[in-house]
Each structure stands twice: as C-alpha cells, then as structure tokens.
Amino acid sequence: MLLKITNLRVYFKSADGFVKAADGVDLELYPGEILGLVGETGSGKTVLGLAITRLLPKTAAVSGEVLYRGQNLLALPEEEMRKVRGRQVSMIFQNPLSSLNPALSIGEQIAEVLREHQGLKRKAAWQRAGELLELTGIPAKWIRSYPHELSGGMRQRAMIAIGLACAPSLLIADEPTRGLDVTIQVQIVELLHAVTKGVSPPRSMLLITHDLGVAAALTDRLAVMYAGKIVEYGRTGEVFRNPRHPYTRALLDSHPSNGLIATKGFSPSLINLPPGCSFHPRCKKARKKCAHEPPLVQRIGMDHGVRCFYA
Amino acid sequence: MLEVVGIKKVFTSGIFRRRSIEVVRGVSFRVNKGQTLGLVGESGCGKTTVGKMIVRLIEPTAGRILFNGIELTRLDPRKLRKLRPKIQIIFQDPDMAFNPRWKIRDSLGEPFKLNRLVRGREIIDRVLELIETVGLHPEHLNRYPFELSGGQLQRVALARVLALQPELIVADEPTSSLDVSVQAQVLTLLKELQRRFQFTCVFISHDLNVARWMSDRIAVMYRGKIVEEGKTESIFGSPCHPYTRALLGAILVPDPEAGRTWRIASLNHVSPEVNLEKAGGCSFQDRCPHAEKICREKEPPLAVPAPDHRVACHRFKDLVPVQANVTGKVCFL
Numbered sequence: 001m002l003l004k005i006t007n008l009r010v011y012f013k014s015a016d017g018f019v020k021a022a023d024g025v026d027l028e029l030y031p032g033e034i035l036g037l038v039g040e041t042g043s044g045k046t047v048l049g050l051a052i053t054r055l056l057p058k059t060a061a062v063s064g065e066v067l068y069r070g071q072n073l074l075a076l077p078e079e080e081m082r083k084v085r086g087r088q089v090s091m092i093f094q095n096p097l098s099s100l101n102p103a104l105s106i107g108e109q110i111a112e113v114l115r116e117h118q119g120l121k122r123k124a125a126w127q128r129a130g131e132l133l134e135l136t137g138i139p140a141k142w143i144r145s146y147p148h149e150l151s152g153g154m155r156q157r158a159m160i161a162i163g164l165a166c167a168p169s170l171l172i173a174d175e176p177t178r179g180l181d182v183t184i185q186v187q188i189v190e191l192l193h194a195v196t197k198g199v200s201p202p203r204s205m206l207l208i209t210h211d212l213g214v215a216a217a218l219t220d221r222l223a224v225m226y227a228g229k230i231v232e233y234g235r236t237g238e239v240f241r242n243p244r245h246p247y248t249r250a251l252l253d254s255h256p257s258n259g260l261i262a263t264k265g266f267s268p269s270l271i272n273l274p275p276g277c278s279f280h281p282r283c284k285k286a287r288k289k290c291a292h293e294p295p296l297v298q299r300i301g302m303d304h305g306v307r308c309f310y311a
Numbered sequence: 312m313l314e315v316v317g318i319k320k321v322f323t324s325g326i327f328r329r330r331s332i333e334v335v336r337g338v339s340f341r342v343n344k345g346q347t348l349g350l351v352g353e354s355g356c357g358k359t360t361v362g363k364m365i366v367r368l369i370e371p372t373a374g375r376i377l378f379n380g381i382e383l384t385r386l387d388p389r390k391l392r393k394l395r396p397k398i399q400i401i402f403q404d405p406d407m408a409f410n411p412r413w414k415i416r417d418s419l420g421e422p423f424k425l426n427r428l429v430r431g432r433e434i435i436d437r438v439l440e441l442i443e444t445v446g447l448h449p450e451h452l453n454r455y456p457f458e459l460s461g462g463q464l465q466r467v468a469l470a471r472v473l474a475l476q477p478e479l480i481v482a483d484e485p486t487s488s489l490d491v492s493v494q495a496q497v498l499t500l501l502k503e504l505q506r507r508f509q510f511t512c513v514f515i516s517h518d519l520n521v522a523r524w525m526s527d528r529i530a531v532m533y534r535g536k537i538v539e540e541g542k543t544e545s546i547f548g549s550p551c552h553p554y555t556r557a558l559l560g561a562i563l564v565p566d567p568e569a570g571r572t573w574r575i576a577s578l579n580h581v582s583p584e585v586n587l588e589k590a591g592g593c594s595f596q597d598r599c600p601h602a603e604k605i606c607r608e609k610e611p612p613l614a615v616p617a618p619d620h621r622v623a624c625h626r627f628k629d630l631v632p633v634q635a636n637v638t639g640k641v642c643f644l
Contacts, residue, residue, distance in 0.1 A: 040490045041461070152354070179488070181353040181517045182561040189563065210490045213563025237567045254495035255565045256520040262495040266460065 001067075002170060002204050003029040003052070008064035010047050010056065019270045021047040023228035025064075026297075029170070032202035036219035036236065038209055038251070040267050044228040045208045046094070049172045052206075053091050054081050068170070086117040090168035094175035094208075096155035100147040106133070106158040107143035113165040132161040136191060153184035157191065164195055171196065171205040177214050189217050212255050216240060221303070224248045227268050227278035230297070234304035244300060244311040246283045277308070285310055312344040312511050313365070313479055318374030320360050334360050336535035337374070342528070344478075347505070347512040349526030349543070351519050351558065357535040358515045362481045365513060366400045367391065378479065396426050396475035403484040405464035409456040415442075415467055416452040422474040441470040445500060462493035466500065473504065483515045498525060519555075520562045523547060531555045534594040541620035551622040553599050553630065593625065601626050 010022040021044040029035045037045050050056045052066055054073060066073045073084065085091075093099040101109055110129035114120045120128060130140040136157040138150075147155055156176060163171055176192060177185040196203045209215055215222060216236065223233040224245065232245040243249045253261040265282040268274055274281050280290035289309055297305045320335040335357040342348040350358045363369040365376060367383060376383045378398065386394065402408050409418050419438045423429050429437060439449055445466040456464060465485060472480060482501065486494040502525065505512060516522045522529055523543055530540040531554065539552040550556050592607040593599070599606065603626065611623045 040492055182519070182558060182563075183353055185563065186561045211563070212491065212565035216565045216567045217563050240565065240567050251492055252565055254492040256491075256494075256518065256524060257562065257564045257566075260495045260498055260521075260524045262499045263492060266463070 001028055002031045002033075002069065003027070003206075004065075004067040005048075005052070006065040006067070008048070008051060008066065009062070010044070010051050011061045012059060013061070014271065017271050020228045020273065021060075021270055022051065025225075025228075025230055027223055027230065027233075029204055029206060031169075031204055032197075033221065034196055034205045034207055034219045036207045036209060036215040036222045037225060038212060038215050038222060039225035040210055042267055042270065043225045044270070045225055046174055048225075049091060049174050049206065049208055052172060053085055053089055055085075055091070083117075086113060086168065087166045088168055089170045089172065090163045090166065092159050092163040092171065092173040092176055094178055096152070096159045097147065099159065100155065102147055105144045105146055106138075106150070106161075109158075110162050110165055113162055117166045128165075129161075132165060133158070135164070135195075136161045137187070151184075152180050153187060156180065156184075156188055160188075160191060160195065169203060171203060172208070173205060174208045175210070176207070177209065177211060185214070189214060193218060212240075212252060213257065224251065227273055228270055229278065229307060231279065231307045232305065234301070238301070238304055242304075244304070244306040245279075245308050246285050247279050250282075312342055312346075312379060313513070314341040314375075314377040315339055315361070315365065316375045316377070318361065318364055318371045318376060320357070320364060320369065321372045334535055335364070335371075338532070338535075338537055339374075340530050340537065340540060342511050342513060344511055345505070345509045346527040347514050347525055349519075349522030349529040350513060350515045350532060351517065351522050351529060352532035353517055356532045358532050359483055361532075362400065362483045362513060362515050365479075365481055366398050368400070396422070397478045398481075399472040399475065399477040399479070400481040400483060401465075401468050401472055401485050404488055405461060405468050406456065408468050409464065411456055413455075414452065415454055415456070415459070418456075419452070419467065419471055419474065422471060426475060428475070437474070441474055442467075444473065444504070445470045446496075460493075461489050462497055465489065465497050469497075469501065469504065473508065476508065477510055479511045479513070481513045481515070484517065486521065487517065494521070501525070518562075519546075519558050531558065536594060536623065537621075538595065538624070539620075539622045541617070545617060545620050549617065549620075549632070551616045551620070551627040551630070552595075552624045553601050553626075554595050556630070557598075593623075595624075601630065 005025055005027040008022050008025040012019040012021060025048060037048065039045050051062055056062065062074060068089065073081065107126065107129045110132055111125035114125040114128055130143050133143060134140050138154055138157050150158065173192065177188050180188060196205045207218055219236045222236045222239045223230050224247065226247050232239060232248045239248065243252055250263040252258055254263060263282055268278055276291045276293055277295050280286040295307050295309050297307045298311065299305050300311060316339050317337045318335060319333065319337055321331050321333045323331040338361055340348060350361060352358045360369060364371045371384060416438055419441055420434045423434045423437060438452065442449060442452055447463060447466055451459065486497050489497060514522060514525045526543050528541065529543050529546045530537045531552065533554050539555045546555065550559055592609060593611050596602045596606045605625050611625045613621050613623050614627065616622055616627060
C-alpha cells in the first residue's frame, strides 16, 4: 500500500466554533492506482489533499495518521517533509492563474523546483524544464512565456509540468479540469492518463474533482465525500453501476448527462453539522434514526463501503 | 421576438487603433417568444460578445438586432433606457456581479429604485417575494454577498433580473463556476421561472450537454461564426459539422465503460500561429480531421442538411452517420 490514511481529522478554529473540514477520514491508495475523491465545494476534499502534503496553515488542528510507504507524514519533522514533497508526493493545485507566480516565466518556475529538490545546475534545470513542457504538450519554445500569456488549458499543462518535475510516485491533482472548456478538459484528462497509467511503473494519483465524468474517465477507485466524511467508497465501475449511498445517487442524477435532476437543499456548513447523518435533511430515504445516530461505514461487498443505515 | 441579423464586432487596439481583430464575424439567428436558444462554443469564440451586444453593453460594428420588431441598434438613448428593463443579462461569476459592501436586500431593491417602479414599503414586499421565488430564505436578505455560496448568489442574481419582469434574458454561462449538483438546482430553477414568467432566453454555454437541457434550439459558434444551428433534437440526433461532433464527443459521461471513448474524440491541436484571415477558407480547417483542398480555398456556405437545420461545412455529406455504441452512449469521429 502506498498511502493509508486513518481517522484523519482537520479542524479549524473560528469565531463561531470548530470548522470540521475532515472528520475521521479513512482512505487507502495502492501503487499505480488512481483514486478519485469526489464531492462538492466545501466538502473538505482540498483540505484532505493539503493535509497529506502538510501544506495546511498552522491554525489547523490535525490528528490521525497519514502513512506514506509506512512512514507517518504527520509526525515527520519539517526538514524531512520537504524532501517528501516534490520528490515523493507532489500536488497540482487548482486555479493555475492564482497558483503560478505571475512574475516568473513558466520555464523559471519549473527550473526552480528542479534546482531546489534535485540539485540540478542552472543550465541542466532549464533544459529539463523544456523537456517537461514538451512532455505536457507545450511547445518548448514557449519556455519564456509568463502565465498571463497562456490560455487556461496551457496554464494547467504548465502546472502539471511543475508537479511532474521531480518524478513523484504520488500525484495529488486538485480539480485539474475546473473552469476549462469541454474540449480542453478532454485533453487534460488524456494528459493526466498519460503521465500516470502511461509511464512504467504506473504512477499513483489522488484525483480531487467534483465532476463525475472526469472521475469516470480516469479513476480505478472512488471515494465520495460529504461534509467532511467519506460516505461511500469502492471500485469506480461498482460505485457508478450500483451506488448505495443516497448522496452518491443524487450526485450522479445531477450530472447533465443523466438528466440534471436536482437534490433539494444546500450542503451544510461545516461549523454547524446536522446531528446524526449529515445528509439526512436532504435525503429522500431518511428515517427517524438518521436524525439522531451518526451512521458508521458498513462493508457491503469486496472493497465497497457505505456510510448509511439503509443502503 | 429576438432577431439578430449579420452582427459583427471588430475590436481595435494599439495607439492608432491599427491592430484590429474581428471577434464576431456575421452572426444571424432568431429566437421565438418564450423559447430558449443555446449559444455554444469554446472560450474565445465570441459567444459572450454576442450576448453583450444583444443587451447593448457592447455596440455592434455592423448588423441589426431586432427585439419585438424594434431595432435596438438604432434606438436613441432615451428610448433604449425605457426598453432596458425588458432585456436583462446574468453573468458567469456571481461573486463579481454584486457590490460586496451592500447587503443582499440593497442589491435586490436597487432595480426598483433605479427604474422608479415602486417605492418605500412596497420595495420590501417585492424583495421578500423575489427571494422566495428563487428558493431562498428571507434571512438571506440581511447577509453580504461573501456570506452566500456561489449557488445561492446565482439565485440572488436571478431574483434581481426577475425584478424587472424582463421579456428577454441573456444567461452567460450562469452555472460554469458551480458544482454539478448546484448547477442542477440553478438550471432547474431557471427553467421553472421561464415556464412561469414566459421570458425568452439566450443561454450561453461551453457545454453542449448543459445547453441541451435548457434549449429548444442550439447554435454552435466557432471563431466568431455560427457553424451549425438547428433544433436541439436534430443537433444531438444528427450533428453535421465536425466541430459539433467533436464537442459532443468531448462530453465526459459519468459512466466508466463509456468514459474511455474520449481518446478518439479529441481534436487536432490548435496552432495559434495560423492566421485565418490571410489563409482563407473554412475557419475550422486547421483542427478538422476531414479537411480537404476545398476547405482551405473556399469558405463553406450555409447548407440545409435537413429541414430547419443549417450547417457551414463543405464535407458534411461525406461524414459517417453518428452511431450509438454498446452502452447506448453516442460516439463520434
């Protein structure tokens, strides 16, 4: 197992109480596998990615275990963690325009990573940066362009090039297709497929997305997150064919390809979660019990689990 | 109801305005009363510019826009001001559409004050009515924009537009910044409101799949021109333009078995260096897998492949008919 997350909690303190961004998350990721983490904005997916790479602000209270190759990343000294970041685990952030440095050319930004983590000399780093750009589908002659000169799709490619710079074994991609045109989305999906499944040995990826179409195209396994908790996990085909949690079903139904069927209500505030099951106020199947008792994860098949009493 | 005839827009830049770029290159369509036209294309194809020209936030360089038979493009400012409440626009990013220092109640009351429709106590009643129409709670009125989620804000944007009882709404990618589940809510609401208030709608989107649910007719735009236009069923049932087919093929279906067809569907890479104005011919030639000599030489005329369906392609007759694959999902190219 490459990554094993056990009972991960991330709380932020705010004036109104604790924001429970991740509330007891368990996840497993095997070598060469693409795991999809799907859920809505504010369900805690990004926080989970940041917790793994330990890039959360200091105000976050983190507990639990993040085992990467048997080593607990949460207990690692900062010095050691810096070595893991980039070389072992690397993150592709969402919104390239605000994540890239507007004052540096994309070439310099890739070369910087290479000099920092791999100790390459200036010239070698620059050359490697050009190769990485080519690899992600940006002509190497654009190496001196600045982020604002690139289109949204090209910027996302540059982000992926930075993420790949040190050939990490685990890639965490946070909403890599958000805000892109459908045609460009397909190209990015293809690129992500090529840099994970297309290399040998295959690289693992944690794909954070709200788009079930993207998840269906790329992932081997899926974890559905709602209000800081994993509510369903399983093999991608199994979850899509046989969704057992009412929220997973609602998410599938709301996709434009499946008829755009809306679920009533809003996702809850992470400060003030409903008692019992967090989804019960929006759930069609909710009964009395759901409002009082928080459901635990039930295993309903080989590698398929669901957090619902009536699954 | 709404008729757009050959509108063009040329943007100029540089000190002497010598550099110019034609963003919209002659677009015509009509939308019947109470119906929705989906205007679909990638970013940069000019669809937003068309939307802004309809509400006259941008002046067209050439062409005519007729609204209930009145030519908007020639209207004098005073008459236009009278007509403005009837023609409204919803923008893509609800965060930028509101004054961050105003409470929601102030933003919602503003259209009434500006147009002197109602005053005083009555404004509050109308605002309360509006907020409930879009499925929000009266307590939301006392919040600031940053306290609401994207989906909630877009509902407020809808409410503000409805305040003036418009006859035409231009919705410019109203859900592209929202999550799928919230998108479903907002679009369902928009459809419901349209049924109730009978407004005409121009729905701008980059996602054919979304436009499908909203539109009676669909017009596909590419580099400033409409390349295909027809009833939604015929665009989806028998798409004729290679670009429309590519857009349809780019839809990522939430079905792992069908998902793998995306490999074949992706287009040739765009090379931004190609200057189409100089090159001549079809504007899609450099990305089209079916391009031939004629496509590089002559601009394709509008053909009529079926009744009430238009396409601008030399080779549409030679393309293989669309077929459904095993999973029942359609695949192309």
